[in-house]
Amino acid sequence: MSTLPLARPIQLIARQAIVDTQHTVVAYALYDRSTAHHLHDTGSDIAMLFNAMADTSNALGVQSKTLFINRTHQSLLGDHLDLTNPGKLVIEVDPVPGHAPEAIATLHTTLADLHRRGFKLAFNHTVVAPAYKEWQPLAHYVKLDMQAVPADMHKPLATAIKARTSAVLVAEKIETADQLASALALGAQRLQGYWIDRPEVVKTKIATPAHTNVLQLFNLVREQAEIEDIEALLKRDALLGFNLLRLINSAGFGLSQEVTSFRHAVMLIGMQRLQRWTALILTATRSGDATAIIGTTAVVRGRMMELLGKDRLTPEECESAFVAGLFSLLDDLLALPMDEALQLLTLPAPVVDAIQHGTGTLGRMLALTKAAENYDDVSFASLATELGYDSHHINMAHMDALVWADSIGL
Missing domain, CATH: 3.20.20.450 (EAL domain)
Known part of the structure; x- marks a missing residue:
């Protein structure tokens, strides 16, 4: 793309x-x-x-x-x-x-x-x-x-x-x-x-996620929704998830440990502070932002990689696969070179290597996901063989990711 x-x-x-x-x-x-x-x-x-x-x-x-x-x-x-x-x-x-x-x-x-x-x-x-x-x-x-x-x-x-x-x-x-x-x-x-x-x-850069997603997150937090529901919303907006991980790992938050998953971030920040943070983000968002198309593509990538890893990776590795796909367009979302964009977050080394260099299992999965996205038949066939996937499995993961993104209103 x-x-x-x-x-x-x-x-x-x-x-x-x-x-x-x-x-x-x-x-x-x-x-x-x-x-x-x-x-x-x-x-x-x-x-x-x-x-x-x-x-x-x-x-x-x-x-x-x-x-x-x-x-x-x-x-x-x-x-x-x-x-x-x-x-x-x-x-x-x-x-x-x-x-x-x-x-x-x-x-x-x-x-x-x-x-x-x-x-x-x-x-x-x-x-x-x-x-x-x-x-x-x-x-x-x-x-x-x-x-x-x-x-x-x-x-x-x-x-x-x-x-x-x-x-x-x-x-x-x-x-x-x-x-x-x-x-x-x-x-x-x-x-x-x-x-x-x-x-x-x-x-x-002042990064502003989609207005509707921030508003929905604000309502979920006010209603004391389940962490699973909040995590799902964060997963469907790359900028929203980016902002939360960036905050929770910042100097001002003062944690001694690195946080790389949305669930962990929500549990650490707590509902009261999450509501306050969401209210602040809400005041800075713009509806109809041109980043919506890029954000949708990022979410589809994340979901497809998560599905591809479902039967092969541990739950923690599946989370990393989702994050790698979600933030693979972070440079376009923030209008920054990728190396500068990734410096704004603390991410596991395999995720960074996958995004920046296309290396490791996650890097090859990301390349496969991009090949499916761009209808690149040559790269698709080569990567499918390298990773041991059949074309039906990949196509179903891609289709399911697109359906999932559509079902959540993207």
């Missing part, structure tokens, strides 16, 4: 190291470097959070580090942060515009709740002002901008931060050796800036 790359909204996320006084990297600050207007509403702000955790975890190697992520005030009001591991995130919170007392008091309630739930909060030096007195006990980190703040104010502010909070002092925007020396003299315990590390930028 020949497909054209599809345009996708792109986010540019930058990573910058935060080090301790021994210059050991202890955390990374992540920043949205996108400039397009439509990428800066509340929905995309939330999308940036999950893309930052998931995409940059692999692309920029931050899995084992704490992540500093700036959140808009509006995005703090939702419950999407429950989908993350509080121990992995530091939420950077900007001052209230105009320092309005009512707004400071209102946001304090939200911040106090986040603090109670185990999230670490970071503020800039403004938090030592009297207007922010209620926020001061909530501060785990306070940042002092070595560039924007006049040099003669560095020591008074550092003294105030130590006196009014129990926070770790982070000296940021360090761009010279003199500023580094000054930060250390102030007692800064964390250091950040161009002199320490220049930000590295990665492009991330």
Whole structure:
């Protein structure tokens, strides 16, 4: 099947190291470097959070580090942060515009709740002002901008931060050796800036599955449906399954084990968090997306491979066969080169080898599935002989996969 790359909204996320006084990297600050207007509403702000955790975890190697992520005030009001591991995130919170007392008091309630739930909060030096007195006990980190703040104010502010909070002092925007020396003299315990590390930028894609499938998943979760029903729905939408596996294996989720099956992912995330995640995905989906045709083909491939392996493979291997077929068009679904697309997921080595190189049993099964799909008689006959399948068995698996895809509304 020949497909054209599809345009996708792109986010540019930058990573910058935060080090301790021994210059050991202890955390990374992540920043949205996108400039397009439509990428800066509340929905995309939330999308940036999950893309930052998931995409940059692999692309920029931050899995084992704490992540500093700036959140808009509006995005703090939702419950999407429950989908993350509080121990992995530091939420950077900007001052209230105009320092309005009512707004400071209102946001304090939200911040106090986040603090109670185990999230670490970071503020800039403004938090030592009297207007922010209620926020001061909530501060785990306070940042002092070595560039924007006049040099003669560095020591008074550092003294105030130590006196009014129990926070770790982070000296940021360090761009010279003199500023580094000054930060250390102030007692800064964390250091950040161009002199320490220049930000590295990665492009991330916002992947949006079919609206109808997300809506159905949301309803299944609300109705406390059986895991088998939820798993079946995830299997019929490649992007939906991709998003869930990417989330569950992200740095922000904080698992110590790799999750490669939909059933395992659903069991680990739990119904409450799955409902919240689905609601967030729902707000970002577009009906009538041109990826529908590609997605249908991917689902048919996955189902056909699952059927071909039914009498020959273990249940776990059959699951891998389905995943290999389902994600074999991930490059087209995300409009990314396949090697970059596969880096966004943690998949078993045989699945990756099958998709990228066509090797192993799954790789040859995938090649056979593609031959049946493209009516390539020469490759079909050769691969059928190699794998020991008769043409009737293969054709029935292909037909059953097409019927199955049609029966689930694709």
